Amino acid sequence: MQTLDNINFSGKRALIRVDFNVPMDKQYNITDDTRIRAALPTIQKVLKDGGSVVLMSHLGRPLKKLKEDGTVDVDKFTLKHIVTRLSALLGIEVLFLGDCIGADAMKYTATLKPGEVVLLENTRFHKEEEKGGEDFAKLLANHGEVYVNDAFGSAHRAHASTTIVANFFEKENKCFGYLMAAEVANATKVLKHPEHPFTAILGGAKVSDKLLIIENLLDIADNIIIGGGMAYTFFKAQGGAVGKSLVEEDRLELTREILRKATEKGVQFLLPQDSVIADAFDANANTDIQNNTHIPDGWMGLDIGSKAVQAFEEVIMHSKTILWNGPMGVFEMEKFRNGTKSIAEAVAKSTKEGAFSLVGGGDSVAAVNTFGLAEQVSYVSTGGGAMLEFFEGKTLPGVAALS
Ligand code: AMP
Helix, strand or coil: CCCHHHCCCCCCEEEEECCCCCCECCCCCECCCHHHHHHHHHHHHHHHHCCEEEEECCCCCCCCCCCCCCCCCHHHHCCHHHHHHHHHHHCCCCEEECCCCCHHHHHHHHCCCCCCEEEECCHHHCHHHHHCCHHHHHHHHCCCCEEEECCHHHCCCCCCCCCHHHHHCCHHHEEECHHHHHHHHHHHHHHHCCCCCEEEEECCCCHHHHHHHHHHHCCCCCEEEECCCCHHHHHHHCCCEECCCCCCHHHHHHHHHHHHHHHHHCCEEECCCEEEEECCCCCCCCEEEEECCEECCCCEEEEECHHHHHHHHHHHHCCCEEEEECCCCCCCCHHHCHHHHHHHHHHHHHHHCCCEEEECCHHHHHHHHHCCCHHHCCEECCCCHHHHHHHCCCCCHHHHCCC
């Protein structure tokens, strides 16, 4: 497979799919530009070679979130909001083109000069984008001589700009961008070539969201640690009293099946022994500590307790590969933060002692950032849903299109 470093972009136009789907406030000020920054090395490589750049991205879901009168909310979903910040970060003026396949856009990019960067309008203004339309993808392909995909966050979608467009470029003229290559390499290292013992830490609200990941990891990991709301479905299924903790009644049998499989496969499956319990889902609730089999009526587990923390730390410290997805409790509230914080610190400590650690999936990434530990783990994925599908063992269409 072709790599970005092997292509000399001198005199060439690169069509780069980036993920500029950034959060903004009501005045359309960008509140977190991580995704824009993450795309810079790839853009800069093309410019340094003497090439020109055509950027395309989606922003939100404009065709799903129409205005009250049924029309597209262009003001809200235009990528024009990105141009000023992108220009400032790149240190050159980026030109914005008001459509991604219009005749004017085509004419403009056909004569781009080395060093120029243009940003196309939101690809999702066209319904063919999410449908993976061939004709639409072919038009997009006209914007570049080389196609670079650096939008790992969208790699699980077989959309026109993330997947289908690759069909219109020869093998030697398409590749991953730096961000996408790093995401794929790190996830592959963990899932395909982990150094053992390999410990997966899974948390978050619901077991139903993590089922496929657990199933896949049962064949790969030595230890699976479970925390967060999903632990209570496991305890309830085994006859424990869990009060009014989060339980998915329709998944009780399934959790028993998971525990059976773990034993069969020789995977050490660690459930939290105790919890910080509360009498309400509230930042100011009364709290106590209780074993997970004896949570009183009217109380709920909102964080893992100190016995659980200690047992989990022990396993984490003896691991050589660590994958972490999902918080151990309701870390957004101070009183239920300690479990997630302690696990983040243990992962950082184990990393310092030589383990390879990958943190991926929305809330655990937010957690390591909150605790200032992002620099102390081996890799923090920007991938969200794409990374989760990778952990589930699925082939991502955006990755397959270039492989
Ligand atoms: P997820 O998106 O599935 O990774 O879940 C993350 C969310 O799970 C966070 O917002 C946490 O507050 C929530 N969460 C974690 N532990 C619990 C718990 N014990 N009870 C209810 N919600 C929880």
